Amino acid sequence: MKKSNNKLRIFLKRALFIFSINILLLFILVGRLYYLQIYQGKKYALLADSNRMSKRLLVPPRGTINDRNGTELALNVQNFQAMLIPEQNHDIDKLLKDLTPLLQLSQDDIAHIKKDIARHKRYVPVSIKDNLSWEEVATLMINNARFPGLIIDEGVVRSYPYKHYTAHPLGYVGAVSEADLQKSDAPLLQVPGFKIGKIGFEKTYDEKLRGHEGSLTYEVNAYGRIMQEIEKKEGQKGQDLDLTLDIRLQQFAYDAFGKESGAAVVLDVHTGEILAFVSVPSYDPNLFVDGISINNWNALLNDEKTPMTDKAISGQYSPGSTFKIAVALAALEAGVIKPKSTFFCSGRMKLGKHLFHCWKHSGHGHLNVVQAIKHSCDIFFYETALKTGIEKIADMSHKLGLGEIYDIGLENQKAGVIPNAQWKQKKLKQPWQKGETVIAGIGQGYVLVTPLQLVTMLSRVVNGGYEIIPTFIKQENPPQPKKLNIKKENLDIVKQGMFEVVNGIGGTATSARLKLKNVKMGGKTGTTQVRRISLKERAQGIKRDEDLPWKFRNHAWFMAYAPHDNPKYAVAVIVEHGRSGSGVAAPIASKILEEAIKLDIR
Amino acid sequence: MLLNQNQELTLKERFLNLNFTFIAIIIILAFIGCLTLYSVAGGNIHPWALNQGIRFLVGLVIMLGMALMPPEIYYKVATPFYIFTLILLIIVNVAGHIGMGAQRWINLGFFNLQPSELMKIAIVLELAKYFSNVPLENIRTIKGLIIPAILVAIPVALIITQPDLGTSLMLLFCALALFYLAGVQWWKFVLGFGAVAAATPLLWHFLHDYQKNRILTFLDPERDPLNAGYHIIQAKIALGSGGIFGKGFLSGTQSHLNFLPEPHTDFIFTTFSEEFGILGGTIILFLNLILITYGYWFAFRIHNNNYFGKMVILGLNTNYFLYVFINIAMVTGLLPVVGIPLPLISYGGTVILSVMSSFGIMLSFYVNRDRELKK
Numbered sequence: 001m002k003k004s005n006n007k008l009r010i011f012l013k014r015a016l017f018i019f020s021i022n023i024l025l026l027f028i029l030v031g032r033l034y035y036l037q038i039y040q041g042k043k044y045a046l047l048a049d050s051n052r053m054s055k056r057l058l059v060p061p062r063g064t065i066n067d068r069n070g071t072e073l074a075l076n077v078q079n080f081q082a083m084l085i086p087e088q089n090h091d092i093d094k095l096l097k098d099l100t101p102l103l104q105l106s107q108d109d110i111a112h113i114k115k116d117i118a119r120h121k122r123y124v125p126v127s128i129k130d131n132l133s134w135e136e137v138a139t140l141m142i143n144n145a146r147f148p149g150l151i152i153d154e155g156v157v158r159s160y161p162y163k164h165y166t167a168h169p170l171g172y173v174g175a176v177s178e179a180d181l182q183k184s185d186a187p188l189l190q191v192p193g194f195k196i197g198k199i200g201f202e203k204t205y206d207e208k209l210r211g212h213e214g215s216l217t218y219e220v221n222a223y224g225r226i227m228q229e230i231e232k233k234e235g236q237k238g239q240d241l242d243l244t245l246d247i248r249l250q251q252f253a254y255d256a257f258g259k260e261s262g263a264a265v266v267l268d269v270h271t272g273e274i275l276a277f278v279s280v281p282s283y284d285p286n287l288f289v290d291g292i293s294i295n296n297w298n299a300l301l302n303d304e305k306t307p308m309t310d311k312a313i314s315g316q317y318s319p320g321s322t323f324k325i326a327v328a329l330a331a332l333e334a335g336v337i338k339p340k341s342t343f344f345c346s347g348r349m350k351l352g353k354h355l356f357h358c359w360k361h362s363g364h365g366h367l368n369v370v371q372a373i374k375h376s377c378d379i380f381f382y383e384t385a386l387k388t389g390i391e392k393i394a395d396m397s398h399k400l401g402l403g404e405i406y407d408i409g410l411e412n413q414k415a416g417v418i419p420n421a422q423w424k425q426k427k428l429k430q431p432w433q434k435g436e437t438v439i440a441g442i443g444q445g446y447v448l449v450t451p452l453q454l455v456t457m458l459s460r461v462v463n464g465g466y467e468i469i470p471t472f473i474k475q476e477n478p479p480q481p482k483k484l485n486i487k488k489e490n491l492d493i494v495k496q497g498m499f500e501v502v503n504g505i506g507g508t509a510t511s512a513r514l515k516l517k518n519v520k521m522g523g524k525t526g527t528t529q530v531r532r533i534s535l536k537e538r539a540q541g542i543k544r545d546e547d548l549p550w551k552f553r554n555h556a557w558f559m560a561y562a563p564h565d566n567p568k569y570a571v572a573v574i575v576e577h578g579r580s581g582s583g584v585a586a587p588i589a590s591k592i593l594e595e596a597i598k599l600d601i602r
Numbered sequence: 603m604l605l606n607q608n609q610e611l612t613l614k615e616r617f618l619n620l621n622f623t624f625i626a627i628i629i630i631l632a633f634i635g636c637l638t639l640y641s642v643a644g645g646n647i648h649p650w651a652l653n654q655g656i657r658f659l660v661g662l663v664i665m666l667g668m669a670l671m672p673p674e675i676y677y678k679v680a681t682p683f684y685i686f687t688l689i690l691l692i693i694v695n696v697a698g699h700i701g702m703g704a705q706r707w708i709n710l711g712f713f714n715l716q717p718s719e720l721m722k723i724a725i726v727l728e729l730a731k732y733f734s735n736v737p738l739e740n741i742r743t744i745k746g747l748i749i750p751a752i753l754v755a756i757p758v759a760l761i762i763t764q765p766d767l768g769t770s771l772m773l774l775f776c777a778l779a780l781f782y783l784a785g786v787q788w789w790k791f792v793l794g795f796g797a798v799a800a801a802t803p804l805l806w807h808f809l810h811d812y813q814k815n816r817i818l819t820f821l822d823p824e825r826d827p828l829n830a831g832y833h834i835i836q837a838k839i840a841l842g843s844g845g846i847f848g849k850g851f852l853s854g855t856q857s858h859l860n861f862l863p864e865p866h867t868d869f870i871f872t873t874f875s876e877e878f879g880i881l882g883g884t885i886i887l888f889l890n891l892i893l894i895t896y897g898y899w900f901a902f903r904i905h906n907n908n909y910f911g912k913m914v915i916l917g918l919n920t921n922y923f924l925y926v927f928i929n930i931a932m933v934t935g936l937l938p939v940v941g942i943p944l945p946l947i948s949y950g951g952t953v954i955l956s957v958m959s960s961f962g963i964m965l966s967f968y969v970n971r972d973r974e975l976k977k
Contacts (some may be wrong), residue, residue, distance in 0.1 A: 006738060011785070012902065018783070033884065037875065038846060048843035048856055051859070052859050219855075
């Protein structure tokens with residue numbers, strides 16, 4: 001009995017011990033609940049929310065780019081896509097078979113669609129065909145009941161209706177690249193399918209055009225299926241960009257080049273507004289929006305007429321005789337020549353051991369500055385340049401806008417070269433030679449300008465000496481341009497010279513006169529050697545420029561303004577390897593000015 | 603009077619001798635279970651809540667039936683029941699029904715019988731019978747431990763190879779509790795644990811890959827956040843986000859949006875706590891504490907000569923406690939996920955049957971608390 005009592009005593013004692021352990025363990029559980037639900041409750045509440053909430057950014061419509069009359073040059077167009085939600089259709093093979101004749105699906109397309117379906121969850125819509133035509137959309141809508149699970153998704157795609165006419169200033173949008181992501185952490189860039197400006201205004205004004213993203217918050221389950229919409233924040237549409245271009249003039253100027261390669265820029269001489277800005281040939285920016293094909297890309301790259309280069313700002317050419325305007329003004333301002341003072345042109349000039357020729361080998365005889373411009377006499381300007389000196393010529397050139405880069409919102413703008421002694425020392429580590437001043441006097445040698453710079457120079461000369469700045473952006477109240485420190489009578493003299501070029505008897509570009517009543521224009525030709533004809537080539541019978549291969553022929557310049565009495569428009573035209581300023585470039589410039597006057601751009 | 607005390611009671615007397623508070627708490631817990639299952643189904647009695655309710659009612663009838671039986675019957679069936687269950691375990695191991703990646707069930711047509719659940723009761727009855735018949739001196743010898751050790755080792759080994767680590771460990775812990783209550787010396791436990799610790803590297807070798815993963819994942823859930831660790835991380839998020847008062851009935855986002863693994867079975871406590879907060883979780887723990895305390899009270903209260911009854915009650919009570927503790931510790935990230943349900947609340951028929959039977963046996967001893975066991 002006593003023994004059994006002992007056994008019971010041990011049992012009861014040990015039962016109490018286990019009981020207390022049970023209670024202790026249960027209290028540990030309560031402590032654990034306190035730790036998770038109260039001490040760390042906030043953290044887990046956040047985690048639960050981030051689990052269940054998913055946010056999708058809403059891409060705002062991109063701002064349009066308009067010309068000065070409100071014509072849309074870059075816009076967003078609706079785009080329809082046929083998509084299939086696999087889980088809503090039980091016989092996908094049959095569906096695809098039925099759709100094949102309606103949407104012209106190829107075997108490849110079908111294989112691709114099936115692969116897509118297999119790769120995604122059954123509720124994820126899979127693209128069947130993008131860029132549906134209206135007929136296709138209508139057919140699918142009518143037969144809706146026959147195709148369960150088929151939806152038509154509406155999206156937008158950037159479009160450039162004027163294609164190659166606007167490619168150079170506008171640029172294009174394209175898929176976001178790694179480099180774009182490195183530069184910006186804007187959340188929109190992470191959105192699949194988002195397009196960013198890659199080049200041109202689309203790139204420069206990207207943030208303005210882009211707008212601000214909206215967002216859609218929705219609840220998802222553990223498998224990512226959307227359960228319900230929680231919050232929708234509308235984004236802000238991108239701002240529109242209003243340009244100074246007139247698309248009518250732009251198209252006309254482009255077409256005026258025909259098959260030639262070159263560039264033309266038309267300015268309003270009083271405001272600096274760029275009315276037309278073409279680089280020919282160009283390319284279709286729409287090809288780039290969804291990624292260009294290798295073939296198209298190679299074709300663009302290998303074209304010797306360089307359609308991808310914007311020649312109006314990236315093309316640097318010797319100005320040739322057009323530069324004589326700057327030289328004449330520098331000389332008149334410096335007082336080294338008078339309006340009436342004359343030089344004698346015998347067709348050649350000797351400086352030290354070197355002999356310099358006029359383009360007219362028989363010589364021009366006596367002529368003053370107006371006549372020298374009219375006939376584009378080289379000897380006159382050799383002498384004038386020598387008297388004026390390279391420093392004053394360079395100063396005047398800068399004053400007139402050469403050698404400068406303008407804030408017009410385009411990359412790859414070249415500064416050109418306006419040489420002087422300091423420039424040469426720095427660049428070539430050599431002292432300036434007098435002979436170099438001589439050839440600079442006719443715009444050859446080191447001098448390089450772009451078409452944009454040249455038209456700026458012309459505008460500043462003919463608008464009465466106001467320092468207009470070229471611009472693409474239309475402003476309600478444009479700032480009043482500064483007056484340049486150039487005497488009006490001197491400006492009038494060179495202007496008179498340019499009038500004579502076109503309208504005087506024996507001028508160098510008389511064939512380019514405007515075919516309009518009561519409106520006269522003035523201008524200046526320029527022809528610049530790309531390469532000398534070598535002795536060897538002469539021996540082979542190549543005597544004239546047009547006998548050379550295209551890429552070695554001379555460049556042809558013409559810059560012009562109109563109307564002469566009260567100038568409004570100025571244009572600079574370069575025709576690459578066009579051989580003759582008066583013969584090839586001047587007619588193009590003349591037609592462009594005529595069109596501008598007819599359009600009466602405001 | 604003494605004779606009178608040892609007299610058998612009439613059916614009515616036995617019924618009145620039931621502990622109704624104990625039964626009421628069981629019903630409340632089962633009700634909480636059905637409510638949570640209703641919520642998990644998105645506010646629907648299908649597919650779980652109604653089913654579970656019916657099973658519980660069946661369990662309740664079984665419990666009352668077993669409670670009203672004379673306790674002697676449990677002493678008598680102990681050995682045959684143990685042998686029968688052992689045979690079932692062997693059958694399961696040889697040709698068990700395949701489910702949940704493990705062989706644990708025998709398909710009875712209307713019901714998937716899990717012999718390991720039966721073994722939890724069988725081992726308690728059999729060990730209690732053995733210890734009640736062996737004097738303390740013998741229990742305290744090594745020789746006296748050989749038979750009970752074999753009684754435990756065979757089913758534990760069988761269940762571990764099913765493989766069901768959780769249940770085999772539960773069985774082992776429950777048996778150890780009985781060894782301890784029977785008076786086995788402290789140092790033997792220390793020695794035993796030392797031996798197991800030494801053998802751990804060897805045991806590790808025998809574990810299945812998924813078991814190794816579960817233990818490693820328990821130690822560091824971030825190790826594998828998308829697969830095994832995902833469950834425990836999501837469970838903690840569900841629980842933690844419940845806060846003090848919870849997200850409200852039918853409003854748990856983690857469970858309703860399928861972030862929780864098995865929100866109606868092993869992880870039902872997280873589902874409940876997400877919706878009812880620490881308040882609800884503590885209520886469940888408190889109700890279980892009362893239930894367990896009653897168990898101890900029953901063991902102390904019944905006739906002192908009924909050593910078998912006392913052992914059985916505490917064995918079954920410990921079993922129940924282990925269920926509750928292991929399940930909640932597991933879903934709160936204190937223990938590895940070993941697949942132990944929360945009794946009375948988790949969805950599942952076998953556990954209801956086994957737990958309600960256990961309560962029935964405990965009550966049967968309590969009903970006849972004032973008399974000795976007639977062997």
